[in-house]
Amino acid sequence: MRRGRVRLRTGVAALLVAALIAPAAGEAAPRRGDDADVAGPRLNAYARGRLAESDGALQDAAAAFRAAMSGDPSSVDVARRGYRQAVMAGDMALALKSAKILDKAGELPRDGVVLLLIDALQRRRADDARALTNRLEAEENLAYLGPFMRSWVSVIDGPYDPPVIPVDRPWAVFAVRYLEEQLMLQRLARGDVAGARESLNVARERKTVFLPQQRITLANRFATLGDKASALALLTADDGHDYAAERARIESGTFATPDALTPLAGLAALLERLAADLSGDQPDIAVLSIIRLASLADPVDPDIRLAVARTALSLGYLDTAYAQAGMIAPGSVLWIDAQGVRMTALMRQERTTDAVAIARQIAAQPGAGVAERRLLANVLLQSDDYAGAADVLARTIALPGGTQDALLMLQYGAALEQAGRWDAARPALEKALALAPENPVVLNHLGYALADRGQELPRAIMLLEKANKIRPDEPALVDSLGWAYFRAGQADRALPLLEKAVIAEPGNPELNEHLGDVLMVLGRVFEARQAWAAARAVVGDDAVSRARIEAKLQPGVTPVIKAPPLAPTL
Template sequence: MDFLRSGAATFVAARAAADAGDARRAAMLYASLAAADPGDRSMARRALSQAIVGGDMPLALRLIGQQPAAGLPVEAQLLRISQYLQTRSSAKTEYPQQIAFMAPLVGAWILAERRRWKEAVRLLDGVAADAPLAGLVPEQKALILLAAGRSSEAQPFIQPALAAARGRSNRLRIAFATGLAAAGEREAGLTLLTGRDSTLRAAASTLAAERRPRPLIATATQGYSELLTALAVSLDGEEGRSLALSLAQVARYADPRSEQAALLTALLLDRSWRGADALSILRSIPDSSPFAGEMRDAEMRVLLGADRQEEALARARAFVASNDKQAGDWLRLGDVLDAMGRHGEAAAAYDSAVSALQSGGAGPELWSVHLLRGAALEQAGMWPQAESALELAYRLAPENPTVLNYLGYARLERGQKLDEAEALIAEASRRAPDDASITDSLGWAQYKRGKLSQAILTLQRAAAADPAQAEINEHLGDALYAAGRKYEARFAWNAALVTAEDDVATRIAAKIAGGLSPATAAP
């Protein structure tokens, strides 16, 4: 009876730790339950899954050794392969049915590591076009061939691999560029790193300075880590987030030097309400890394998401102080200040980012920074200066839908240059017909210009595309009420009230209660 009571308390504590995001503690508690009752496989499985999610691979591997291989969850099976590649403790590894699709790609890396690259490529050639990992075959061929020094054979696979890279484009560009340089084609490698992107610029600088570059991904464990990272990226949705985090943790275990795996793990930890663990990983990346800028961006998101604004501001200022020539650091500072409601200071930071870019620094297109500066100035109540910044963004990017919409809508709200405002928004909508926010702007412009029937149709289209956006539903309700369709208007306002906040929610509630009036009309 005492064991049952203590076991129940331990189980409750384990569940609470897991719910709180403390996966390591949950794993240890579940493991103690599994040790006390070896016949209860469910506790062992819980312990194993939590250990992998928490990155406690020594515990996870110990638990794997205590369980039948056939009953292991997918993430544990993948961890076993990683251990095999690191230790080669047995003649071969096993691929249960759940992960059989991994066999040819892992096998190709094992062959490549033994300098049997021709056999490795042939093995990849055998992957069916409809296989789960078929989309990764071009990048795997390119990486294996570059590791073997066969740059000419690798070249045809590089662009198809980059086209399918999703969020790993920078990582693959750097890996391909380094591989080309290691094979004696430094200029070809540097060509892959051209552009304004700060990560690629940093990588190009490092590569140009290296006397004897070596391939970034050249071993079976490194290749396997890249495979798992790609899988984790593809699974990063609400339903697959837990498995994605497990795969990212195994990828880090397979290749502890992979900054891409570290960044992905940190982002997934933060989305799993484990911001402290995410920050620990992010801050372990050295400032000399090409991915330092991406790590800093991620750190700001974690801190702001946790409402640690003052800490975010201190870190952003420290980044600027370390090198005030980096546009990215000024942009991060501006974003933090803007999030804190200090819009005038944010605009000044964005202005410094403009100066850094005009001096030849890496970073986004200049128009986008002028747009940010204009938006901050508008929020600060400095409309004449904001309009100048927005007009400059428009001159630099006259076909960009975001710029067209923002400038047009800002003028519409102020009742200025209404013909031009509507024309700008209409052009934005033509260029981005599926953007619900831009469609809403067009409908609101039509409403402001007295085109009521047309406005209702446009706003209904916007609401159908994004039914959760409060601003769209409020606009639709106002237009319907003005057309005498009061029941439908209240239905739209009630939909808006579901996601509306603060003063907007108060205004909508007043309309639901008393109808539309000049005092309750949307701006």
Template sequence: MLMLPAVAGASVDPGSALHAYMRGRLADGDGAPGLALNSYRQALGRDPASLSVARRSYFQALISGDRVLALKSAALLESDGLLPRDGTLLQIGDALNRKDWASARGLVDRLVTEANFAFLAPIILSWISMGEGHYAPPAIDPNDRFASLAKRYADEHQALLALGRGDLDMAEPAIHRALALRVGPAADMRLLFAGQLAARGAKTHALALLPEDEADLARARADIDRGRPPAAGGKPLSPAQGFAYLLARLAADISTDNSTGTLGIRLARIASFAAPEESALRVVLADLLTRGGYSAYGVEEARKVVPMGWYGALGQAELVEALAASGRRGEAIALARTLAAAPQAGAGRHVQLGRLLAEDKDFGGAALAFQAAQARYPEEGVPWALLLFEGSALEQGARWSEARTVLERAARIAPDEPTVLNYLGYAQIERRQNMDLALGLLKRASALKPQDPSITDSLGWAQFVTGDLDSAVPMLERAAAGAPADVTINEHLGDALWAVGRRYEARYAWRAASVFAEGHAAERLAAKTKEGMKPEYAAR
């Protein structure tokens, strides 16, 4: 239950804006975004001039998807010059939806002045020109310091703008340039382009964008092949839709950097406000919400993607992640099994299932899933990461002999990959097998990635168990400095310090390890902190 703190010298009227605002702040802190949203909505209604309430309401509305509250809060913040920079994008999307081209242009001018998102301006202005009926291509100044950023998104939108005008000759090379810039399969972009091409009679070119052996693209490919209407009828994108795709792509790109906080989520939500009918945008938003710690909203957004639609498979994959992050692991695993069992299911679906099973400690099932993922590649082309996943599942499932064979194969494929070398080396050190060989693997891994605390710990522990205490202690101290909250690293350091007679420091390291330790590790650490080191208390 949420309890409101007392306010010194006064009671707080339960019907007041302050009471609602305080309830919203507490709900924020308790991870109850739905309650927080309702509280801020009430607070703003009771005190519409409060800038503190407006600011909180603005951010909560973007996280939760309350468009009306977001726009209302943005207007209040703007009146006092406190509108966050992404607020201008929110207002541009609203103007585009209303086809108020003059207001949209004025807001883009402000976007340029504010600078943060100025590199988007040429593309947005081009979409506005389409709405006005006199198309002008994106005018990117090559001398602008952010020109390279604008160019990253220009090809996709040149293609979409050309498709909207029916200019396939200009669209096709731009499509291929846009796809070449993306990392990975870019299934959502392929579906978007394929739908637009198919609607304009370019069936062959549309099908060429959709590989036959990809389950995520199968429904779209079947529809196009049978002459069925493409997703959303394949109508030319409106300026609001074009703007939305631009923001969603930017949101996905910047969210690979954790330092951006909720910015990616806010941009993706603004995109969904601008084009609420676009399933592709819901897929992006669901992913970012889940990864940002808002998995309940991730579930909500993923469920808005029609399972039998063109983007259904992508939406279902995001639903798996959101369900798992929400603690609904049984539902997540069941759905992941269904997706992995689909004809032509890609390696990613099997990896998703394998990862969930491994987290559920079904290591046998996880190993089978990772093997199924490998079957999607020719034998000589299996990625080392899939072998590492399988080897890890087998090792954790107490099938070390099989695991070692798989891990050694991974090391042959990727002899300079420190993650593989570390896993294979440390697993053998744990079992006191092939000690010299294992130590050599760990030295090589550390040389390749000297700043990785986990690898540094592995090498330090290997030096400890092989009797090289002079090397082990400083190596483990360096590992602990790099990961001060890591249970295993601090326990290893404590054991090594005890062995060299630094008993007080050893107990300090064990206490640090015990802060986050659980189960047998917690019991072992408590015992040796109290009694000192005994053979039965040694770390692995």
């Protein structure tokens, strides 16, 4: 549940993409029985595509629709299905071919204009790019791209015209979020290091989160222009990644000279930002489409590739997640993150044994350090081998600097706790808190663990109130505070917090179970059973939790009101 960016699921951001995957205004909607229009030699390929689509096999679906389209290159029926599958699969050729057919028929989905813009920029057709930018604004969907892309085209086609956000447009407040980053990129592209430095400083003041590979690339750009100080300032390890090698290259002057910045890079950055802001904890098809468009604009960017993998993983496209993460090369600052996605994809395909074996191989490689061992521990935790994870983490902490790593100590304490070793877990959690007293994840885990056991309840509540102040409206943190109030005998105070958490994250079984427990204690039996039934509906294959919830739902039985602690999100 941890994110470094503000969610924009509602309000202006939602307005910008409300019709993203819907037909454009005035165009025909797909008709009931459209499949019946597909006949002839392409029928079998079309049927295979529909089956693959229903199975979530993106690459297979795209391949089948590509074959169907080859049988009838002008089929609108095939293009309707082929377009969306091609975008989600990252198949530029099929997506573009489908988009042109749909555009001619007046049925191009809204994001199709962005695809056509990517094509125009790839072909360096400045006039076409300007016309498509104007079309984005006229159709008022993803219109925030307009000022930026018009300016980017001027970077390559002159004269340069900086982006100006019209304050009277409904999307202006949204576009302003991206202004300084885009100005910085354009100034770097034009060699204006002083201006780029100014934009970087403003972006940092506005808490802009730069992604790992983006930090390295930006640092190399500043260093190329002679600004070593700005380059090194970007390469701080405050995001959990190790930039020591990149810093050394900057210091010695052996850094890689980056490719020239282009309008495609600017567009990719804008789309990646939008996808991240919209994704929250449960991305949807629109988010996958946006981040895939970013990858079509910049096919080799590791940050975007990892974002595609993570989004696909969240949506259950496990083969795509595994394949995309596998494209991130060893030696990349994102390689361990990518392996985490791959291991999770394997486990969700019921290949836990394979995931554990691969993670053990990675941790056993010569030169493996904290990151590789933490990956193994995470895999063991996900496979419910808490004792094994605690053993790996104990050996990891013994490495130089291990006892000074707050998140490592937190993970170790969490593993011990889940292994049933609270007496050993608490000192590790207290150490994590001493190292990171302002970290809401650390505050939440220790506070919840104390409250759930009825220990030091005033302190537990204080820790959880502090976590909620640092990161307000986070469902897991709100739930933890509500549960602490409940354990302290303040059910009336707990109830609105637990209701708020469930409204924010209705698909979380722990939150629903907690709400049911509080409602039952307050005598609201019918509502309590509704909350437990909701928890049962989304509990998945967790047999222990399912059995506990089922016991609470038994008629004529007074339920035991006690739920397990939430696992920490690292």
